[in-house]
Amino acid sequence: MSESNCRHVFEVIERCSETGARRGRLTTPHGVIDTPVFMPVGTQGSVKTISSEELEGLGYRMILGNTYHLHLRPGEQRIRKLGGLHRFMNWSHGILTDSGGFQVFSLRDITRITEEGVAFRSYLDGRKIDLTPERAVEIQLDLGSDIVMAFDECIPYPAEESYVREATRRSFRWTERSSKAFRAQVDDGRLFFGIIQGGMIPHLRDESMAAVHGLEPDGLAIGGLSVGEPKSMFRDILAHTAPQLDPSRPRYLMGVGTPLDIIEAVIAGVDMFDCVIPTRLGRHAHVYTWERKLNLVNARFKEDLNPIDVTCRCSTCEGYSRAYLHHLFRAGEPLGPRLASYHNLSHFQDLIVRIRAGISEGNLLSLAAAIRNVTLEKL
Amino acid sequence: MSESNCRHVFEVIERCSETGARRGRLTTPHGVIDTPVFMPVGTQGSVKTISSEELEGLGYRMILGNTYHLHLRPGEQRIRKLGGLHRFMNWSHGILTDSGGFQVFSLRDITRITEEGVAFRSYLDGRKIDLTPERAVEIQLDLGSDIVMAFDECIPYPAEESYVREATRRSFRWTERSSKAFRAQVDDGRLFFGIIQGGMIPHLRDESMAAVHGLEPDGLAIGGLSVGEPKSMFRDILAHTAPQLDPSRPRYLMGVGTPLDIIEAVIAGVDMFDCVIPTRLGRHAHVYTWERKLNLVNARFKEDLNPIDVTCRCSTCEGYSRAYLHHLFRAGEPLGPRLASYHNLSHFQDLIVRIRAGISEGNLLSLAAAIRNVTLEKL
Numbered sequence: 001m002s003e004s005n006c007r008h009v010f011e012v013i014e015r016c017s018e019t020g021a022r023r024g025r026l027t028t029p030h031g032v033i034d035t036p037v038f039m040p041v042g043t044q045g046s047v048k049t050i051s052s053e054e055l056e057g058l059g060y061r062m063i064l065g066n067t068y069h070l071h072l073r074p075g076e077q078r079i080r081k082l083g084g085l086h087r088f089m090n091w092s093h094g095i096l097t098d099s100g101g102f103q104v105f106s107l108r109d110i111t112r113i114t115e116e117g118v119a120f121r122s123y124l125d126g127r128k129i130d131l132t133p134e135r136a137v138e139i140q141l142d143l144g145s146d147i148v149m150a151f152d153e154c155i156p157y158p159a160e161e162s163y164v165r166e167a168t169r170r171s172f173r174w175t176e177r178s179s180k181a182f183r184a185q186v187d188d189g190r191l192f193f194g195i196i197q198g199g200m201i202p203h204l205r206d207e208s209m210a211a212v213h214g215l216e217p218d219g220l221a222i223g224g225l226s227v228g229e230p231k232s233m234f235r236d237i238l239a240h241t242a243p244q245l246d247p248s249r250p251r252y253l254m255g256v257g258t259p260l261d262i263i264e265a266v267i268a269g270v271d272m273f274d275c276v277i278p279t280r281l282g283r284h285a286h287v288y289t290w291e292r293k294l295n296l297v298n299a300r301f302k303e304d305l306n307p308i309d310v311t312c313r314c315s316t317c318e319g320y321s322r323a324y325l326h327h328l329f330r331a332g333e334p335l336g337p338r339l340a341s342y343h344n345l346s347h348f349q350d351l352i353v354r355i356r357a358g359i360s361e362g363n364l365l366s367l368a369a370a371i372r373n374v375t376l377e378k379l
Numbered sequence: 380m381s382e383s384n385c386r387h388v389f390e391v392i393e394r395c396s397e398t399g400a401r402r403g404r405l406t407t408p409h410g411v412i413d414t415p416v417f418m419p420v421g422t423q424g425s426v427k428t429i430s431s432e433e434l435e436g437l438g439y440r441m442i443l444g445n446t447y448h449l450h451l452r453p454g455e456q457r458i459r460k461l462g463g464l465h466r467f468m469n470w471s472h473g474i475l476t477d478s479g480g481f482q483v484f485s486l487r488d489i490t491r492i493t494e495e496g497v498a499f500r501s502y503l504d505g506r507k508i509d510l511t512p513e514r515a516v517e518i519q520l521d522l523g524s525d526i527v528m529a530f531d532e533c534i535p536y537p538a539e540e541s542y543v544r545e546a547t548r549r550s551f552r553w554t555e556r557s558s559k560a561f562r563a564q565v566d567d568g569r570l571f572f573g574i575i576q577g578g579m580i581p582h583l584r585d586e587s588m589a590a591v592h593g594l595e596p597d598g599l600a601i602g603g604l605s606v607g608e609p610k611s612m613f614r615d616i617l618a619h620t621a622p623q624l625d626p627s628r629p630r631y632l633m634g635v636g637t638p639l640d641i642i643e644a645v646i647a648g649v650d651m652f653d654c655v656i657p658t659r660l661g662r663h664a665h666v667y668t669w670e671r672k673l674n675l676v677n678a679r680f681k682e683d684l685n686p687i688d689v690t691c692r693c694s695t696c697e698g699y700s701r702a703y704l705h706h707l708f709r710a711g712e713p714l715g716p717r718l719a720s721y722h723n724l725s726h727f728q729d730l731i732v733r734i735r736a737g738i739s740e741g742n743l744l745s746l747a748a749a750i751r752n753v754t755l756e757k758l
Contacts, residue, residue, distance in 0.1 A: 044706075045710075046712045048713055049713045049717065051694075051717075052698065053694065073710055078702075082682060082702050088702070088706075090703070303460060315430070319430075319432065321467070323457075324469070327423075327452070331424075331425075331453075334427055
């Protein structure tokens with residue numbers, strides 16, 4: 001490992017006695033992040049309905065921004081001119097930017113993939129957007145990202161093995177070019193993460209891991225999971241991959257997930273997560289408790305004076321009943337999605353705090369069992 | 380004036396040396412309200428996008444709820460069962476409820492007016508809703524309102540004098556029935572306000588005033604202004620009516636208005652206001668400053684790093700630039716309407732605070748001139 005890559009950006013400070021879980025500290029230009037960490041998603045420079053002060057108040061210290069969406073609107077040049085994404089959205093803590101690779105997956109029908117990169121049609125005005133590894137890194141640097149992700153292809157499921165092999169290898173070549181582009185420009189403490197692909201095929205995951213490790217990135221991400229595969233396959237690939245990742249680097253499971261997904265991945269040794277679930281479900285009246293997930297639109301809540309979760313100390317639960325939230329959603333009042341999103345973000349941060357305590361106190365498996373119980377029996 | 384109506388619910392504590400303006404204190408079951416006061420509108424039990432904690436933090440101590448909408452959804456019986464509107468929406472300060480009279484005006488094409496009351500078709504499911512003075516008072520009492528408004532008809536403009544006369548007299552008979560219904564049930568410090576109608580016809584305003592005064596209500600409201608009439612007519616009727624209202628009672632100009640409307644009415648002697656302007660305009664990217672009104676969607680704000688108003692200390696202005704808000708509105712992010720509504724509500728509360736100081740310090744006319752300057756020259 002070369003000296004320049006041996007920056008001590010990540011430190012494991014505690015290991016779980018029973019599982020692969022660990023607690024760590026990740027140093028970024030915008031502060032030291034405790035791991036395991038969950039990152040709310042601010043696709044277009046805003047975590048939907050929630051202010052930056054609220055995110056900070058909830059305890060979040062790292063959020064995710066989206067290269068593709070911010071490139072389209074308002075554009076990375078404008079954000080750069082305005083002082084970067086942190087200042088733009090009034091957020092003084094960490095920002096990780098995805099690279100656009102997930103859009104290669106989710107906007108598959110309007111993309112064209114070549115060795116050079118990907119051509120999209122803008123969903124805003126139809127104009128052609130070319131995204132290459134070099135361009136994706138440049139955009140992320142212009143945004144002012146603390147953690148720059150390699151440009152890759154999130155491989156769909158199901159896919160033929162031949163396609164997965166080809167895409168995994170191309171993704172690696174893109175990751176290599178991303179790494180080169182990043183190192184050519186950055187010497188200021190910002191981090192670069194490589195992404196492991198390989199679809200649902202263990203030996204292709206192995207091949208991808210070996211190659212990405214060779215680039216000595218600051219962190220290692222697992223991409224291409226939670227893309228529609230059966231849950232057992234998700235677990236198998238996670239169990240196969242996570243423990244093989246260099247334990248001295250932070251491990252990031254992209255786009256995941258539910259509370260159960262998160263704790264299972266922590267047990268497998270993963271440190272970082274991002275997902276739209278808390279805000280997307282919240283906007284649609286679905287909220288989490290430690291006993292069950294509720295749909296607040298359901299008529300059984302119309303006279304329920306309990307808060308969403310009696311054990312929760314968030315301002316939604318301190319001030320408002322399920323009956324009131326039910327009314328807000330039924331009446332189409334915008335305060336409903338806001339209060340529900342806020343609660344879900346509070347719940348996910350509580351989950352992370354409990355997971356960290358569970359690692360320290362050696363009761364992570366019983367916490368996981370409790371969460372499994374919620375999800376399987378009472379949903 | 381009978382002893383029972385001589386409750387000292389309102390006290391004028393200071394009079395402007397140059398104008399008809401005054402400062403006062405209005406005692407309600409949920410606290411003493413300083414006047415002049417502006418009441419944000421929570422039509423469906425929520426001031427759109429804004430939490431009750433935020434309203435309180437901005438300095439608001441009285442808000443308005445809507446009888447017609449809350450009757451339709453979730454229903455006053457449910458709200459009563461759940462502990463009343465204050466508890467339902469987590470608001471511990473004053474609530475004034477309109478009576479549904481404004482809906483007689485705004486939903487005119489789906490109503491049928493008789494001596495008994497008004498029949499509406501519900502806009503939700505088409506079912507027939509009968510609203511009478513007695514029913515409107517009962518609904519407001521079930522909601523737990525601090526200030527119950529008489530049921531009346533907000534007369535449209537333009538209208539034939541014969542119609543205005545007929546409607547004004549019917550409105551008075553309804554007000555009388557409302558008063559009777561209120562007094563038959565209430566002996567707990569809640570207040571009843573009568574409403575002056577009379578359209579744009581001074582002698583009918585006089586007739587209405589004389590009649591409503593005879594009922595000795597706790598407060599006197601001016602209804603049927605700001606319904607589409609020319610601004611000069613609005614000013615003439617206001618100047619004709621306000622000074623004739625019993626000065627020992629609070630005077631409330633319903634549904635008004637812009638900052639200029641408000642200060643002009645304060646100068647004419649009005650104490651209380653409500654309007655959807657701060658939130659409705661905010662939702663559509665229109666925001667107030669002390670120099671001009673801005674449309675944040677305008678391209679000239681796309682790289683403007685200033686806050687909405689450099690002199691404003693609200694959290695929107697402390698944290699976010701016009702450029703960011705411009706982006707949020709362009710991108711359809713729900714945080715945009717929320718931050719803009721919050722700023723406008725902060726601006727209106729600032730306006731009220733400045734008006735109160737202007738009354739005390741004797742510079743209300745120069746404040747009015749400054750506001751007139753904004754509105755006429757720079758809009």
